[in-house]
Amino acid sequence: MTPTQQGNRTVTIGFLYPDHAAEDDYPYAEKLLGDTAKLAVEHVYGTDLHAVAELLDLGSPSRLAEGARRLLTHDPAALVWACTSGSFVYGWDGAREQIDALSTAANGLPASSTSFAFVHAAETLGLRRVAVAASYPRDVATLFADFLAHGGVDVVDMSTADIATAAEVGRLRPDDVVELIVSRDRPDTDALLVPDTAMRTLALIDPLEQRLGKPVLTANQVTVWEGLRLVGVPPPVPGLGTLFRRKGT
Structure with a gap:
């Protein structure tokens, strides 16, 4: 169906x-x-x-x-x-x-x-080793990595932007979002995951994937x-x- x-x-x-x-x-x-x-x-x-x-x-x-x-x-x-x-x-x-x-x-x-959704998407694409570009403080981002691990996804690198609130994330300019994501890629990973629904990303996914040469999964x-x-x-x-x-x- x-x-x-x-x-x-x-x-x-x-x-x-x-x-x-x-x-x-x-x-x-x-x-x-x-x-x-x-x-x-x-x-x-x-x-x-x-x-x-x-x-x-x-x-x-x-x-x-x-x-x-x-x-x-x-x-x-x-x-x-x-x-x-x-x-x-x-x-x-x-x-x-x-x-x-x-x-x-x-x-x-x-x-x-x-x-x-992140776990199911990673499973669908056959992703096993990923990098995470998180906007959160590290203690919160670590919980996301733990969650992914429980779902069979290995986070081999996790970077954090230490942004305190969702409102601040929502005010990021497109160039800032691209820089935050691209600068946190790891060449030896299957994909890059961006876990904050407060981050405006949908219009940026195709250009990001073309630039990085791999899937980019974002929260929204x-x-x-x-x-x-x-x-x-x-x-x-x-x-x-x-x-x-x-x-x-």
């Missing part, structure tokens, strides 16, 4: 996005998808600080349940918690419980999160792909990198 085969209507996928930073990546992706899917975004509000205690609160069951209720008004076929740090900070088992609770709050609809990219995966087979979409050029994944 492909995402367009949901009766006679274009399928809607719901995304819970934390606060405001780079959510305009979602209408950008929707435009590239054409009539394949509608991407509905609702917001979860809390602190945008990249710190463990605050991230645990941001991804709490009550906040996600409230967001799920708002997303249900869009009649989605699946939901994704569009936050990497607010999911991996719970650890593998806790992040699984988080999306199970999100599914329950959404009347049993399939659900996932950006952290699991894999989140959109994960939503499509939940409802069928993600279609090939020009302009969103190697992950979206795969057929039948």
Whole structure:
């Protein structure tokens, strides 16, 4: 089943996005998808600080349940918690419980999160050794590396920009984002992973991949792909990198 085969209507996928930073990546992706899917975004509000205690609160069951209720008004076929740090900070088992609770709050609809999206995307592309270009402080970024390791992905190099808040990440200029990513590549890795949904990246993925000669997986990219995966087979979409050029994944 492909995402367009949901009766006679274009399928809607719901995304819970934390606060405001780079959510305009979602209408950008929707435009590239054409009539394949509608991407509905609702917001979860809390602190945008990249710190463990605050991230645990941001991804709490009550906040996600409230967001799920708002997303249900869009009649989605699946939901994704569009936050990497607010999911991996719970650890593998806790992040699984988080999306199970999100599914329950959404009347049993399939659900996932950006952290699991990275693991599923890496598995689809056969990635085993990756570098991570994280915007977070090191203690938070280390939890992402641990999460990936649990999913069978070996982080051989992890760099951190030590940016304190999502709002600061969202204000980065495109040239700053490119520099942050390119400067953190490792030639001996299969791909470069960029884990912050607060970072505006979708328009930059193809140029980055051409420059680096390898797949680049970014948070908003894999989140959109994960939503499509939940409802069928993600279609090939020009302009969103190697992950979206795969057929039948």
